[in-house]
Amino acid sequence: MSKESHKKEKLDFIREIIAADLKSGKHSTVITRFPPEPNGYLHIGHAKSICFNFGIAREHQEIGARCHLRFDDTNPEKEESEYVDSIKADVRWLGFDWGDNLYFASNYFDFFYDCARHLINKGLAYVDEQSPEEIRTHRGNVTTPGTPSPFRDRPVEENLDLFARMKAGEFDDGAMVLRAKIGMTSSNMNMRDPVMYRIMHATHHNTGDQWCVYPMYDFAHPLEDALEHITHSLCTLEFENHRPLYDWFIDNCPVPAKPRQIEFSRLNLSYTVMSKRKLLQLVNEGHVSGWDDPRLLTISGMRRRGYQPAAIRSFCHRVGITKFNSVTDMAILEAEIRNELNQNAERRMAVVNPLKVVITNWPDDTHSELVEVPNNPANKEAGTRQVSLGKELWIEHDDFMEDPPNKFFRLGPGRSVRLRGGYIITCTGFEKSDTGEVTEIHCEFIPDTIGKDAPEGVKCRAAIHWVDSATAMDAEVRLYDRLFSVENPDAAEGGFLSCLNTDSLSVITDAKLEASLARANPGDVFQFERVGYFCADSVDHIPGEKPVFNRTVALKDSWK
RNA sequence: AGCCCUAUGGUGUAAUGGUAACACUCCGGAUUUUGAUUCCGUCAUUCCAGGUUCGAGUCCUGGUAGGGCUACCA
Numbered sequence: 001m002s003k004e005s006h007k008k009e010k011l012d013f014i015r016e017i018i019a020a021d022l023k024s025g026k027h028s029t030v031i032t033r034f035p036p037e038p039n040g041y042l043h044i045g046h047a048k049s050i051c052f053n054f055g056i057a058r059e060h061q062e063i064g065a066r067c068h069l070r071f072d073d074t075n076p077e078k079e080e081s082e083y084v085d086s087i088k089a090d091v092r093w094l095g096f097d098w099g100d101n102l103y104f105a106s107n108y109f110d111f112f113y114d115c116a117r118h119l120i121n122k123g124l125a126y127v128d129e130q131s132p133e134e135i136r137t138h139r140g141n142v143t144t145p146g147t148p149s150p151f152r153d154r155p156v157e158e159n160l161d162l163f164a165r166m167k168a169g170e171f172d173d174g175a176m177v178l179r180a181k182i183g184m185t186s187s188n189m190n191m192r193d194p195v196m197y198r199i200m201h202a203t204h205h206n207t208g209d210q211w212c213v214y215p216m217y218d219f220a221h222p223l224e225d226a227l228e229h230i231t232h233s234l235c236t237l238e239f240e241n242h243r244p245l246y247d248w249f250i251d252n253c254p255v256p257a258k259p260r261q262i263e264f265s266r267l268n269l270s271y272t273v274m275s276k277r278k279l280l281q282l283v284n285e286g287h288v289s290g291w292d293d294p295r296l297l298t299i300s301g302m303r304r305r306g307y308q309p310a311a312i313r314s315f316c317h318r319v320g321i322t323k324f325n326s327v328t329d330m331a332i333l334e335a336e337i338r339n340e341l342n343q344n345a346e347r348r349m350a351v352v353n354p355l356k357v358v359i360t361n362w363p364d365d366t367h368s369e370l371v372e373v374p375n376n377p378a379n380k381e382a383g384t385r386q387v388s389l390g391k392e393l394w395i396e397h398d399d400f401m402e403d404p405p406n407k408f409f410r411l412g413p414g415r416s417v418r419l420r421g422g423y424i425i426t427c428t429g430f431e432k433s434d435t436g437e438v439t440e441i442h443c444e445f446i447p448d449t450i451g452k453d454a455p456e457g458v459k460c461r462a463a464i465h466w467v468d469s470a471t472a473m474d475a476e477v478r479l480y481d482r483l484f485s486v487e488n489p490d491a492a493e494g495g496f497l498s499c500l501n502t503d504s505l506s507v508i509t510d511a512k513l514e515a516s517l518a519r520a521n522p523g524d525v526f527q528f529e530r531v532g533y534f535c536a537d538s539v540d541h542i543p544g545e546k547p548v549f550n551r552t553v554a555l556k557d558s559w560k
Numbered sequence: 561a562g563c564c565c566u567a568u569g570g571u572g573u574a575a576u577g578g579u580a581a582c583a584c585u586c587c588g589g590a591u592u593u594u595g596a597u598u599c600c601g602u603c604a605u606u607c608c609a610g611g612u613u614c615g616a617g618u619c620c621u622g623g624u625a626g627g628g629c630u631a632c633c634a
Contacts, residue, residue, distance in 0.1 A: 037633085072634065074634080078633075132631085136631085141561090141630050143563095146630095189630045190629070192630090195631085217633070238629085238634095240564065241565090244564095320574090322566090324573090325627050326571085328584095329572070377594080420593060421593070460593090
């Protein structure tokens, strides 16, 4: 697929570790996992993790490697099954398949509970009745050590009893927690007797009201990985300081495997908003139409905008895997999108700012003919379409200049230009309104120039797009200049709501006759020549009505 | 402030201790029935200072800069 695929693929530092583990015999296969919390929709940052985790499994499929999809649903207050469904759909759409390996952390709640009891029995966990505030103060800070809880040395039997009663629902939320007994002086704050279980009387999307105690991420996650025999647990950099704790739980619990956590940097994109908190706010407060609003960099938003899965995948491949905290330029994403669309999107003609053209030597007013126009000049297989051509046309206003400079190749008095796919026409005159605006131009077409070079003596250096006014139809396109673009980078923090501007454009297309635009399937992307790529909107399009398009990306360096 | 992590052109990534490379962007040129595409080219890089070594982007030490950690979130 990619040009460099025949070259020897470079290994990132994680793939190198995996290769070494395979070579040394530490592992005979590779099992990775993508573990989202179902508390929102997936975005392009998740795409990087998905492509990476599933990609590694795919690269080693001949030795039975696989990637699990696991929902990390240990906090019932934030999680919903709507999110579970959307996440599954998005992973599939991106082109990955978890096969039979679909898991829920919530299905391991019994095991977590047993492990907790195991730790209590070993004297490595205790029930703490301090308030959240007290726990926080006693934890100390980065320079001063914490102080032990007064409940820290509770006898094992008492801990067991209290923990059982926590589970039985005898206590209110926040009354007590189960903590690991590690120490209060570590320079790593995560190691200062971290909370393992909290009381939450909440309904869980999967387990309902069966539980009122829920495990914390730090406790649950290593056990989930071990239970599934994950070999390499790949996560983002902010969990680096959690790794000692991850290992501590693995070492002290009766688990069937010893997964290894490795961290890599998350994806940051310039001029955009990706944090789930902000996305949630935009959705909840109605600033966007939903999680799939084309302005958002959610997977579903990108789908609605016309980004192709293959392009997103190659983008993820391009940005690579490192531990360096980088900010990737949006231009790299857009370059991948254009690269993909350039090969696949069918071309269409459209006029944004129409100027009337009358072909004065046209046989008669009612005569029209069909010209055959390629759907994608670079790709014969895309075929051709027939477009109606008549006496009266619309062209782009900017394609005519009353007094054109030398470097202008399009129409002007006495100049010739090709109607894309059709005849060469020569401008013989024009009309102006009282205000001095050009309202109409007159041209003569040169017979027998379709598909042929300009005759001797005619200078024709450009082809312009046009629409037969007799068959023209209106469409609406929504322009989003760069995804969720922010004029001022500082606005990304705090003022991020101000970057939601949308521009809408009316265009006239040649769609009425060929009808391909009107019956465009949601997600179909077209290139309006010299304007950009546009995706038929899956939400707003009503058959028979004016079609609505979302701009996918602008053409590079084209007429704006 | 303590601990952990990171540092290669404008941006993102490569380089068993041995000629610093690829992509994007910018700019220039050629081709073009899209001023797109395609093709070619230009500019530009190892944070700083020491050390080890025949040889350091790579190893060591010390700075500097950036990120992370002080949730009963994940």
